Amino acid sequence: MTGARSTSGGPASGDGQPEQTEHGMTRRQLVRHAGWFGGAVVLTVAGGEVISHVAHDHDSAAAASAARTAADPNALRFVQVSDSHIGFTGPANTDVTGSFTEAITQINSLGFRPDFVMHTGDLTHLSTPEQFDQVKQMLTAARTDRVFTVPGEHDSVSDNGRAYRQAFGRNTSGDGWYSFDTHGVHFLALVNTLSLEKLGHLGVDQIAFVRRDLAAVKSDTPVVVFSHIPLFAMYPKWGWSTDDAMQVIALLRRFSSVTCLNGHVHQLFTKTEGNITFHSATTTAYPLPKPGQGPAPTPQVLPAGRLKDALGIRTVDYRVGGQALAVKDVRLA
Template sequence: MSDELERLRREIHAELQKPGVRPDDSVQITRRTFVHRSLIFGAATVGQTFAWWPLINTIDVAHAAEAPFKFAWISDTHLYEKSLNTRFVDKTVRAAKEVQAMDPPADFLIFGGDLAQLGKVEELELGNEILKEIKIPKHFIPGEHDWYLDMGKKWGELFGKPTWTFDHKGVRFIGLDTVSRGPDYWTAKKMTPEERMGHMATLDGTVAGPWAGVGRDQLDWLEKILGDWDKGKPVVIFTHNPLYEYYPPWNFWVRDWRDVHAVLKPYTKVTNIHGHVHQVLYNEIGTMRSIGMLATSWPWPYAPEGVPKLTKPMIRVDPGDMFDGVGWEKISVNPGNQVGAGDVEYVMWGRKEVFIQSAADYDNSIPEILRARIADNMYPF
């Protein structure tokens, strides 16, 4: 480490460690909230901290697996054809190479949706070709950008059913489809497939409304496949959209999420890992913890209002650095901890050595109030 960098670090530390600025050393985090770690020039520094946002963040994922293992997650690549946008292609290639280079190798890869940007055959095939670099088993869930040009036809040809389940070393993994149940507004409006895709790709969803949903058929399927599962054993559910009401105006939610929680309520160790939001999130409702993941394409800003109290924001990104605030994740699941072991490592590209304090955005003494929304009853799906 250079003398100049060391000098800058000392100055930053001196500034942030003034009384009343740095969290008190006595503050301890619980096992069920963020544990932050930083990786600086290959040397890991681990400590118990609160509201500090280093290069790599880690959080509890699953509980008491039979044996330790690691899997990888890549999501929201939003690929255009190479002739239109090579930046997103380059980032996807980088993520694939880094996952393949993991040593020891990950047990499997989860792709979290939005492989394509406009749902074109060329975009989906390009993504499939890039991800072939990764030789470990792969499991895919779709995003809305993959689906609404041809209603999932090409996705199904390449990756099979959007819902699936498997058991691995004492953990039941489940992939749910949260994107294909959008209410059919396009037929009455006589939209072309391209027009439909354009509206579904809009962040605000002004035409589609609350399109994200699980549906009664998947709820019944979820209940069935968990029927023989010990309620004290870990369950990890992968979705594209968050299974809670993060920010409905941007369709950062699932309209029947309460029904999903009702099915999962008897199970005490449930983790939902989701994409779609392009940002680091962590939230807890009941026995379910929800973890938002990075995108390789671009980072979304945080919603201006309406964020649940137990949501942790990440530091803002550098708009001049196209690799800042994006990346992929490595998820470790380890046995032997009575509450929970395992972590998510956010492999965040472009992140400089940052020492910054982020004030908590919630008050733990005030419980999150679950209230009915008009939008919940708009569509009987």
């Protein structure tokens, strides 16, 4: 990893159906959010609310917001990529290296240089040193000053994350968690993939780290949290949740603006709880089914020519001193 200062030892670098579902969302919300799968969605996070719409080329509001951010030399702009699964072989994507390369090319074609790129886990598929080295070399092609990562469960196959930490964990704490500040925003990068039985898990040591870290942060500071597995109960039957996340959520309640960005589920999904908004990202490798469609989240084979519709990257803009984080998901297609 490369980069700037870290504050806590982090790296420098109406359908008639019942409304309530088992995982805390209404069926109407579930249908609406699942409909975003593979699409470009713009979300403005302000005052704990999310205003969302599918992005169109002629969307004047989105264009105006982007123009204002681009014109602000102090604006923060970063990119999230996720679930590259380098080393995967299968019909869902016969060339994950090629699609990850296309994602990096897309980063380099955004029309601005991101302040940093964050990869939210499952960098590799089998966590071999060779796969980690390949991802690390590929990420050097991204035109950015800093690259950050958090591990996915595929990055700790059989070794409790040791190979991941050797490749990407320099100057992190514990099992690879850390924090940093830039452009007036406080960032937390968490690890919830190492104590898996069914759900994600943070653990007492990491929660204590978060408590100490946030104690020094003013409540009007925007906070962004990165993790691989969702911190909200998206679909616990598939392990799409973190069993002890509410302890961290409680610590985040005092902040006026909190945005949590995760990977793992390979599709776009959003949820708002008070002042906290959660956004799941899509993948650069292969799609997974929507929550509850099928017995398990297995790689999905799409019709010929449709794979890139389900793959993409995410850009996030923040104007220093403003009230909003603008999140845009863009397909590789």
